[in-house]
Amino acid sequence: MVKHLTLLLVLACASAQAQDTQTLTTINGAQLYVRTLGSGDPLIVVHGGPGLNHAYLLPHLESLAKNHKLVFYDQRACGRSRIPAADSLRFSFWVGDLESLRLWLGVEKMDVLAHSWGALPAVAYAQAFPQRINKMIVSNPVPLNREYDQGMVDMQRSRFTASDSTDRAIIMGSPGFKKGKAQAYEQLMLFSFRHSFADPANLRALALGLPSDFVLASGHLLRGLGPDLQHYDWYDEAARFTFPLLIVHGKADIIPLAPAERLRDQAKNARLAVFERSGHFPFVEERKKFVQTVHTFLK
DSSP: OHHHHHHHHHHHHHHHHHHEEEEEEEETTEEEEEEEESOSSEEEEEOOSSSOOGGGGTTTTGGGGGTSEEEEEOOTTSTTSOOOOGGGOSHHHHHHHHHHHHHHHTOSSEEEEEEGGGHHHHHHHHHHOGGGEEEEEEESOOOSBGGGHHHHHHHHHHHOOHHHHHHHHHHHTSHHHHTTOHHHHHHHHHHHTTTSSSSGGGGGGOOOOOOTTHHHHHHHHHHHHHHHHHSOBOHHHHTTOOSOEEEEEETTOSSOSHHHHHHHHHSTTEEEEEETTOSSOHHHHTHHHHHHHHHHHHO
């Protein structure tokens, strides 16, 4: 009996290890950090930013691993991934990374879940390799052109208070910020998300997990991506999408609903789910509803 119990414990531990793997591997010529959770058909998770990493998505998305193999990866010069050559920090390489990740996983088609800025590389990939997308979810996607920039700035300013100005000044005047410490920059980024929640108290559940080399990596990243982010417009291209597309929008987000509706109307097989009690992070504020919505869509 004892031997049988021991064997069961060993098998259980092996199974748990198989369901959570982490590696730093060469993807499309770059050293990218990849973490997989769960089992089943892979769901590629594209984090927001630019400059964030997969950490802020956890533990909020972990329950999806009950039915899907979640594949998180830190984009180039983000999180635990390495900083590549400056000339490889362009959008075409982000597209190549996703395609190489698909090949690395050994799947013909893949499901993709992208959040915020992550919608841009996801949509760019879908335009280049539409036949490789099975289904796609974009949660609170940034607009696919710069037309809505001023509206978002105005919305952010309308929510700004006098105490916000004081808090921001304290962070930027701190010794850690002046020394380029990642912890101080994380405080500033969390501050910038303060008004992106339906309930500001939910901000406490968000952990960005910025690496120690965040300032250096972000500098390289923004210089490399800068030219690609000046001018882009992918709404017309979305009209060619035929794969099922789910767009999730948190009603309290500073990103207006209009660009999400525009994407829904452009794509041939898209639906829009508005989360009434969420802002930019519906998987934090309405986690159960978000997970169930995504799971149902993927089924």
